[in-house]
Amino acid sequence: MPKVVETQSMLLQVLILVFFVLSASVKNGNAGITSTFIRSEWPSNDIPLDHEVFAVPKGHNAPQQVHITQGDYNGKAVIISWVTPDEPGTSKVQYGVSKKNYDFTAEGAVRNYTFYNYTSGYIHQCLVDGLEYDTKYYYKIGNGDSYREFWFQTPPKINPDTPYKFGIIGDLGQTYNSLATLEHYMQSGAQAVLFVGDLAYADRYMYNDVGIRWDTWGRFVERSAAYQPWMWSVGNHEIEYMPYLGEVIPFKSYLNRYPTPHLASKSSSPLWYAIRRASAHIIVLSSYSPFVKYTPEWEWLQEELERVDREKTPWLIVLMHVPIYNSNEAHFMEGESMRAVFEEWFVHYKVDVIFAGHVHAYERSYRISNIHYNVSGGDCYPAADESAPVYITVGDGGNQEGLAERFRDPQPDYSAFREASYGHSTLEIKNRTHALYHWNRNDDGKKVPTDAFVLHNQYWGSNLRRRKLKKHHLRSVVGRVSSF
Numbered sequence: 470m471p472k473v474v475e476t477q478s479m480l481l482q483v484l485i486l487v488f489f490v491l492s493a494s495v496k497n498g499n500a501g502i503t504s505t506f507i508r509s510e511w512p513s514n515d516i517p518l519d520h521e522v523f524a525v526p527k528g529h530n531a532p533q534q535v536h537i538t539q540g541d542y543n544g545k546a547v548i549i550s551w552v553t554p555d556e557p558g559t560s561k562v563q564y565g566v567s568k569k570n571y572d573f574t575a576e577g578a579v580r581n582y583t584f585y586n587y588t589s590g591y592i593h594q595c596l597v598d599g600l601e602y603d604t605k606y607y608y609k610i611g612n613g614d615s616y617r618e619f620w621f622q623t624p625p626k627i628n629p630d631t632p633y634k635f636g637i638i639g640d641l642g643q644t645y646n647s648l649a650t651l652e653h654y655m656q657s658g659a660q661a662v663l664f665v666g667d668l669a670y671a672d673r674y675m676y677n678d679v680g681i682r683w684d685t686w687g688r689f690v691e692r693s694a695a696y697q698p699w700m701w702s703v704g705n706h707e708i709e710y711m712p713y714l715g716e717v718i719p720f721k722s723y724l725n726r727y728p729t730p731h732l733a734s735k736s737s738s739p740l741w742y743a744i745r746r747a748s749a750h751i752i753v754l755s756s757y758s759p760f761v762k763y764t765p766e767w768e769w770l771q772e773e774l775e776r777v778d779r780e781k782t783p784w785l786i787v788l789m790h791v792p793i794y795n796s797n798e799a800h801f802m803e804g805e806s807m808r809a810v811f812e813e814w815f816v817h818y819k820v821d822v823i824f825a826g827h828v829h830a831y832e833r834s835y836r837i838s839n840i841h842y843n844v845s846g847g848d849c850y851p852a853a854d855e856s857a858p859v860y861i862t863v864g865d866g867g868n869q870e871g872l873a874e875r876f877r878d879p880q881p882d883y884s885a886f887r888e889a890s891y892g893h894s895t896l897e898i899k900n901r902t903h904a905l906y907h908w909n910r911n912d913d914g915k916k917v918p919t920d921a922f923v924l925h926n927q928y929w930g931s932n933l934r935r936r937k938l939k940k941h942h943l944r945s946v947v948g949r950v951s952s953f
């Protein structure tokens with residue numbers, strides 16, 4: 470073949486290839502991946518009451534359902550909560566920095582509540598404060614021979630470059646799938662849980678079984694929650710509005726059982742609050758409390774966002790139950806009302822990541838926003854926005870309602886990755902600029918990391934600040950060298 474003809478033929482082949490690549494990408498838009506993984510679903514039945522994971526600890530009136538959560542704004546306190554089944558007993562916590570050496574004592578309070586004809590055990594809540602940072606504490610609760618001992622580690626002091634690893638779990642319930650999620654999470658090495666709502670699914674039961682299933686769930690999560698703090702947020706399964714049982718006070722069981730440090734962040738309700746931990750500022754919102762303009766939650770969030778100091782806590786994380794960006798048929802558009810109210814703030818304050826639950830599947834968005842939409846304008850579609858958060862739905866803990874397997878087709882451009890299976894996430898903060906994120910699919914009992922990416926900090930990622938940081942490092946290195 471003459472050289473000119475050969476070149477023309479090669480050019481034609483390249484053009485054909487380019488055409489196919491371009492037409493394929495046009496067909497797929499910018500949308501991400503819908504995983505082809507199909508989970509052979511285990512039965513989503515709750516674990517029976519007599520299973521060992523719900524075992525009642527031995528001894529008369531022994532403390533059970535032990536769990537801890539952060540007790541203040543900065544991580545120098547914990548709230549320890551437990552239940553004694555037969556009599557109030559003591560609400561005292563003995564604690565110290567070496568095993569069996571309990572040099573300190575904190576005094577808590579006890580309460581109980583009724584739900585239909587069920588009367589709860591005696592619920593103890595004790596604030597243990599004034600702790601040292603980055604220290605392992607041992608603690609002891611209960612009376613006589615029935616006492617029990619646990620331990621926890623306080624976080625490092627607030628510092629922009631402190632590494633810290635969070636786990637994210639949602640919609641857990643108490644099935645065998647829930648157990649797999651919990652066990653896999655406990656192997657992850659994460660130091661605290663950010664829980665995105667829907668705890669026990671006790672509201673799927675009737676009469677006294679509602680209370681009984683709150684108790685089994687408390688014993689179920691104790692294996693983790695007694696040793697490291699779980700930061701709680703509410704889901705719809707905590708509302709428990711059951712007029713047919715004569716129960717109409719929303720969140721009655723949840724509020725009696727799962728305290729939060731809301732006063733420390735100037736919140737008027739345990740349902741929305743904020744904490745700072747290591748290098749993160751975590752804001753917890755309630756999808757099921759009024760949040761439109763001028764409501765307490767709206768007013769509080771406006772003020773809390775102003776309190777965020779990215780120079781001290783570079784990572785700004787928001788938790789809520791109902792996802793704002795979701796492309797599953799389940800609960801589609803349910804987050805739209807909160808998006809309309811809060812999305813502009815999330816973009817303005819450069820929130821790094823927003824975790825939600827509710828949808829029993831996994832999904833991650835690109836950085837997008839829809840803040841230009843107004844009812845009289847034409848722009849009404851999410852667009853790429855570098856200042857916007859990444860939205861992640863982790864409502865796949867494994868509860869008895871099963872998976873949300875029907876994603877909308879085609880996959881919207883805002884959706885980067887989605888898969889209908891069970892799992893949990895981890896967010897491993899490395900320093901002020903980088904964090905590693907993983908979503909771990911359970912894969913029928915095996916822990917399989919499935920979605921992973923490097924999260925760049927929204928505040929310290931800006932070119933100007935990066936340059937400033939580099940200059941600062943250079944100066945401190947020069948300073949160190951010159952001091953030798």
Ligand SMILES: [Fe+2]
Pocket residue numbers: 640667704705706790826827828
């Ligand atoms: Fe939910």
